[in-house]
Amino acid sequence: MTRKPELLVVGGVVILAALIVAALLMRKPAIAPIQPPPASSFDAQTKLAGARVVALGDCIVCHTAKGGKPFAGGLPLATPFGTIYATNITPDVETGIGNWSLEAFTRAVRHGVSRDGHLLYPAFPYIHFTRMSDGDISAAYAYLMTREPVNASAPANELIFPLNFRPLLAFWNVLFLRPGEQAADASKDAGWNRGKLLVDGLGHCASCHSPLNAIGGEKSEHAFDGGIVDGWEAPPLNALGSAPKPWTREQLVMYLRSGRASEHGAAAGPMLPVTRDLATVPEEDVNAIAAYILSIQKAQPAVANASADAAAHGEPSPAAQRGAFLFAASCAQCHGPAAPMQSIGERPTLAFSTAVNAPTPRNTAQMILSGNGWHGEDSMNYMPAFSEVYDDRQIADLASYIRATYSQRGPWNDVEATVAKVRKENKAR
Ligand code: HEC
Ligand code: HEC
Ligand code: HEC
Incomplete structure (x- = not known):
């Protein structure tokens, strides 16, 4: 028997039509606009609490375009399905949330629904924010409603069909959204519960540190197993004991608050703005985050046969030998044994760096290509970008040299291909 292709097409169209009808039936109503509440209707205490909530939730990171006004939106977020632009959440009536009631704001944060009823893309991490307390949500509202209003509309999203049809997000929500405030675990103390709320809720750490499935949902059974972002x-975050120097709570707090841990390395890429926000919140919050993260560690197999790894080193590869010359020329003044970086203050050595000891060369390649501009060019914490200085092979040689010299683990495979891939991805962003 042969299948008729027309039947398949007709079947597909019927299923799509049924999905669209079902999605439209799950439509949410608009919530009436309000007169913008006067700034005097929010008290100083609540606004202060709101600043802390907004910092813990990294709202400013996504809702501010490069060089743009705070919270005015327009930052493009690249997803496998296209580009989504963060919207304006300043209290501008026309283009922001100026005429949103607390009820409308709460619904957006807990359910991913905009004031007018359209469903929001999960690039807005409402599946995590939904766990926030009512108090935290109204504090964030008070803080945002008293910022400077900015008249600015985000560009239109560029998404592939049928994902550009928002009502279909109703199905995504059925799969991934469990709305509602987090219930405390009575068997655990208040600090642990606070840490869990900050990590799973406001901090949405899993949205970057977990692998995603084919439709962009977090694989909850693999939460915190690591992911790829930008x-x-x-x-x-659940294997911190397998680092060359296992992470302690002090080191985690130092890393999360300063962007650098003396026994590990610096926060770069998309982690950098997270640490910048965490630098502004009370230390007790970061302590709670660190303690909770340490409580979710999985038992680790002994570091993957270290002796085989060490044996694998032997004679440095030709790539590593070439890399040694480049390192002496461009890197040693900061990373070499005689560099002041190694002796002044608590500078991390590359031997303890997560990037240098990772299973793949991706983050080392990123670091060399992109550098790290955290504290500005004048600070000791600055690393220039080398993407314009060296070609793929030279950067691969540098990475191979660093791996062979500083890590006890075996050499990486496909280093040059990884560098080429990362460079191409960076260009496309
Ligand atoms: C990881 C990036 C990211 C973070 C962090 C983030 N947002 Fe958003 N947010 C978005 C994106 C993207 C949209 C637009 C989604 C869409 O258009 O479907 C959005 C939309 C919204 C909306 C709906 C606005 C509208 O006009 O419909 C509100 C309200 C909002 N965010 C508030 C917040 C608050 C409050 C925080 C911090 C607690 C926050 N966001 C943190 C990415 C983010
Ligand atoms: C926007 C994505 C993103 C978010 C949100 C995020 N992280 Fe990260 N995180 C990263 C990336 C990327 C790295 C690797 C950075 C590097 O190599 O410099 C990282 C690195 C780390 C590290 C260092 C791990 C190691 O083994 O060296 C810790 C610890 C960490 N993050 C904790 C957290 C916690 C806790 C939260 C939530 C409060 C969080 N992260 C939220 C992207 C993110
Ligand atoms: C001007 C000083 C400077 C130069 C030059 C420099 N770096 Fe860095 N590099 C830094 C700083 C600062 C960090 C962040 C860690 C720290 O604070 O010590 C860093 C971090 C790194 C890391 C990641 C370590 C971590 O934090 O996990 C790698 C890998 C690295 N550099 C490689 C290189 C290579 C390869 C070169 C030469 C092509 C180079 N660097 C040149 C200053 C420099």
Whole structure:
């Protein structure tokens, strides 16, 4: 028996039509616009609490375009399905959330629904924010409604069909959204519960540190196993004991608050703005995050046969030998044994770096290509970008040299191909 292709096409169209009808039936109503509440209707205490909530949730990171006004939106977020632009969440009536009631704001944060009823893309991490308390949501509202209003509309999204049809997000929500405030676990203390709320809720750490499935949902059974975001590997957060120097709470707090841990390395790429926000919140919040993260560690197999790894090193490869010359010329003044970086303050050595000890060369390649501009060019914490200085092979040689010299683990495979891939991805962004 042969299948008739026309039947398949007709079947596909019927199924799509049924999905569209079902999605339209799940439509949400608009919530009436309000007169913008006067700034005097929010008290100073609530606004202060709101600043903390907004920092913990990284709202400014996504809702501010490069060089744009804070919270005015327009930042493009690249997804496998196209580009989504973060919207304006300043209190501008025309283009922002100036005429949103607290009820409308709460619905957006808990259910991913805009004031007028359209469904929001999960690039807005409402599946995490939904766990926030009512108090935190109204504090964030008070803070945002008292910012400077900016009249600016985000560009239209560029998404592939049928994902540009928002009502279909109703199905995504059925699969991934469990709306509602997080219930406390009575068997655990208040600090642990606070840490879990900050990590799973406001901090949405899993949205970067978990692998995604084919439709962009987090694989909950692999939560915190590590993910890829903006071309960087977000390392597993549940295997912190397998680092050359296992992470302690002090080191985690130092990393999350300053962007650098003395026994590990610096936060770069998309982790950098997270640490910049965490630098502004009370230390007790970051302590709670660190303690909770340490409580979710998986038992690790002994570091993958270290002896085989060490044996694999032997004579440095030709790539590593070529890399040694480039390193002496361009890197040693900061990273070499005689560099002041190694002796002044608590500078991390490359031997402890997660990027240098990782299973793949991706983050080392990113670091060399993109550098790290955290504290500005004048600071000791600045690393220039080398993407315009060296070609793929030279950067691969540098990475191979660093791996062979500083890590106890075996050499990476396909280094040059990874560098080429990362460079191409960076260009497309
Ligand atoms: C990872 C990036 C990201 C973070 C972090 C983020 N947002 Fe958003 N947000 C978005 C995107 C993207 C949209 C637009 C989604 C769409 O158009 O479907 C959005 C939309 C919204 C909307 C709906 C606006 C409208 O006009 O419909 C609100 C409200 C909002 N965000 C508030 C917040 C708050 C409050 C925080 C911090 C607690 C926050 N966002 C953090 C990406 C983010
Ligand atoms: C926007 C994506 C993103 C978010 C959100 C995010 N991270 Fe990260 N994180 C990364 C990336 C990417 C790296 C790797 C950075 C590097 O190599 O410099 C990283 C690195 C880390 C590291 C270092 C791990 C190691 O083994 O070296 C820790 C710890 C960490 N993140 C904790 C957190 C916590 C806790 C949260 C939530 C409060 C969080 N991250 C939220 C992307 C993110
Ligand atoms: C001007 C000083 C400077 C130069 C030159 C420099 N770096 Fe860096 N590099 C840094 C700083 C600062 C960091 C962040 C870690 C720290 O604070 O010590 C860093 C981090 C790194 C990391 C990641 C370590 C981590 O934090 O996990 C790698 C890999 C790296 N550099 C490689 C290189 C290579 C290869 C070169 C030469 C092509 C180079 N660097 C040149 C300053 C420099």
